[in-house]
Amino acid sequence: MSHQGIRFSTQEEHNREALETRKLPRIALTPEKVRVLLTEGKGLEIDWADGHRSAWAFNWLREACPCATCVEERIQEGRKPGQPRPKPAALLPMYAPPAKPASAHPVGRYAIQFNWADGHSGGIYSWEYLRRVCQCPECTFSEAETRGTPN
């Protein structure tokens, strides 16, 4: 039994490491189609060269800004990329307009940059970053499954 246990934990270690340093093939990091749904105010959609499809709402992307300031802020507040900041406890609910970029443009061949309506524009969203934070059920499920207790 103990032998099996050892073998099992080794497998787990391997899985965890594979997730963290998950090397994605080039084809998984190459966008075939990038759609910024600016006028609809919806978000970003990418069709990848490997056939995978990702979509993010602008609100999510704003909270996942990869610039040094935002990353630092998220680490300090213990937030994951895309996780909204805690709302201050107020008697009157404050209206926060949904995040929306005024414009978006490609950065070289490897990233996209948003000029957010709130004036922030420091974040460069590389294809690799975006693919790693894909929010589709398939990607979020496999992440939860690896984190959860195995059966």
Ligand SMILES: [Zn+2]
């Ligand atoms: Zn930022």
Ligand SMILES: [Zn+2]
């Ligand atoms: Zn996905």
